[in-house]
Amino acid sequence: xxxxxxxxxxxxxxxxxxxxxxxxxxxxxxxxxxxxxxxxxxxxxxxxxxxxxxxxxxxxxxxxxxxxxxxxxxxxxxxxxxxxxxxxxxxxxxxxxxxxxxxxxxxxxxxxxxxxxxxxxxxxxxxxxxxxxxxxxxxxxxxxxxxxxxxxxxxxxxxxxxxxxxxxxxxxxxxxxxxxxxxxxxxxxxxxxxxxxxxxxxxxxxxxxxxxxxxxxxxxxxxxxxxxxxxxxxxxxxxxxxxxxxxxxxxxxxxxxxxxxxxxxxxxxxxxxxxxxxxxxxxxxxxxxxxxxxxxxxxxxxxxxxxxxxxxx
Numbered sequence: 235x236x237x238x239x240x241x242x243x244x245x246x247x248x249x250x251x252x253x254x255x256x257x258x259x260x261x262x263x264x265x266x267x268x269x270x271x272x273x274x275x276x277x278x279x280x281x282x283x284x285x286x287x288x289x290x291x292x293x294x295x296x297x298x299x300x301x302x303x304x305x306x307x308x309x310x311x312x313x314x315x316x317x318x319x320x321x322x323x324x325x326x327x328x329x330x331x332x333x334x335x336x337x338x339x340x341x342x343x344x345x346x347x348x349x350x351x352x353x354x355x356x357x358x359x360x361x362x363x364x365x366x367x368x369x370x371x372x373x374x375x376x377x378x379x380x381x382x383x384x385x386x387x388x389x390x391x392x393x394x395x396x397x398x399x400x401x402x403x404x405x406x407x408x409x410x411x412x413x414x415x416x417x418x419x420x421x422x423x424x425x426x427x428x429x430x431x432x433x434x435x436x437x438x439x440x441x442x443x444x445x446x447x448x449x450x451x452x453x454x455x456x457x458x459x460x461x462x463x464x465x466x467x468x469x470x471x472x473x474x475x476x477x478x479x480x481x482x483x484x485x486x487x488x489x490x491x492x493x494x495x496x497x498x499x500x501x502x503x504x505x506x507x508x509x510x511x512x513x514x515x516x517x518x519x520x521x522x523x524x525x526x527x528x529x530x531x532x533x534x535x536x537x538x539x540x541x542x543x544x545x546x547x
Contacts, residue, residue: 239279240326241324241326241352242263242265242276243276243279243280245263245324246263246280246288246293249261249263249288250288260292261288261292262292262293262294262319263288263292263293263294264293264294264295264296265293265294265295265296266296266297266298266300266303266304267295267296267297268297268298268299268300268332269297270297273295273297276295277295280293299332300325300327300332300333301332301333301334301337304337304341305337305340308340308341308344311344317345318344318345318346318347319346320346320347321344321346321347321348322347322348322349322350323341323347323348323349323350324349324350325338325349325350325351325352326352327352327354329354329357330354330358330372330373330376331372333351333376334375334376335375335376335377335378335404335405336375336378338351338405338408338432339378339407339408342405342408342409342432342434343408347434348431348432348433348438349409349430349431349432349433350429350430350431350432350442351429351430351431351432352427352428352429353398353401353414353427353428353429353430354427355394355397355398355425355426355427355428356424356425356426356427358397359390359393359394359397361373362382362385362386362393362397363386363387370383377400377401377404378404379404381400382397382400382401384396385397385400394425398414398428401414401430402414402430405430405432409432409433409434410433410434410435410436411431411432411433411434411435411436411438411439411501411502412430412431412432412502413430413431413439413442413443413454413502414428414429414430414431415428415429415430415431415446415454415455415456416428416455416456417429417455417456418455418456418457418458419458420458420459421458421459422458423457423458429446436494436497436498436501436502439501439502440497440501440507440508443501443505443507443508444507444508444509447507452507453505454505454507455505474505474506475506475510475514478500478504478506478514479514479517479518482496482500482514482518482546483518483523483546485499486544486546487546488546488547489545489546490543490544490545490546491543491544491546492529492540492541492542492543492544493515493526493538493539493540493541493542493543493544494540494541496511496515496544497511497540512537512538515538515544516536516538522547523546523547524544524545524546524547525544525545525547526538526542526543526544526545527542527543527545528542529541529542529543
C-alpha cells in the first residue's frame, strides 16, 4: 500500500514524534472537512497496520463547513466560560471560499492559539481580475475588505507583493506576529503558495522561522529544487544584512532599550533568523556602535540575554 500523506496525516505523525521525545505530553486532534469521503479515507489510513499514529480516541472527525464548525466550537467555549487549551490551527483549504478573515481574527483573539494558513496564491491571483460578483464577495470575506481590488490590472510581481502586503496588514490588526513563508513550484522560479504563520508571541514566530529554515538551506522560503542557490546570493545576503543593520541603528539611535525589544519589534519584519540578529548585534558591539550592559551586572561572555540593556550611540 503506497501512502502519500497530506497535511492531516503529517500533523498526526509529527505530534506522535513530539510525544515520544517527551516535548509534549498529550494532544487531541480535530480534523474538519466538508467532504465525508475525505474523512473516511483518512480513517482507513489510520487503521492501516504498521503505521505509527495517535490512538483513535485522540482524533475527532467533523464533517461540514470549516467556518461554521469552528465558530460553533468557539461559541460553545464562550457560553460555558471554558478556556481553550493551547491550540495550533492548521488551515489547509481546497479553496478560499471556506476561510473568512473574521474567523481567523476570532481564533487569534483566544489565548494561546497559533495559525498556519495555506495562502493559495497561485490559484488566488488568477481570479483577481474576474468580474463575477460572487467571486469578488468571496475575496472580500477572505481579505476582510475590498482593498485587494486595487491589485486588478497590475503586473504579476507587483500584484503578488500587494496581495501579500494587504493580507498581512489585515492579520497584523489582531495578531502580534505575522510571517509569510514563500514556496515556489519545485521546478520553476514562480510562487506556488505562501504559508502564513500567526502567533501572539515573538518566540513562536522565531521557532517557526527556525523550523522552516532547517529544511530550506537556512532560508525562510522554498525557492524550488532547481533554484536553491545562485552566484549572486552571497552579495544579496551581505546587502540584506547591511540594510537591516542600518535600519536598527536609525530606528534606535540615541536610545537605550532591552535586548528583547529588538526581538519583539523585528522578528516578523525580517527574514533573518534570531541567531542571525544576535550575530549582527555582536558585530555592532564590536564596531562600538552599541554598548551592552548585563541586566544583573554579571560578567558578560558575548551573549545577549533578553533583559540586557543595549545603548545605541
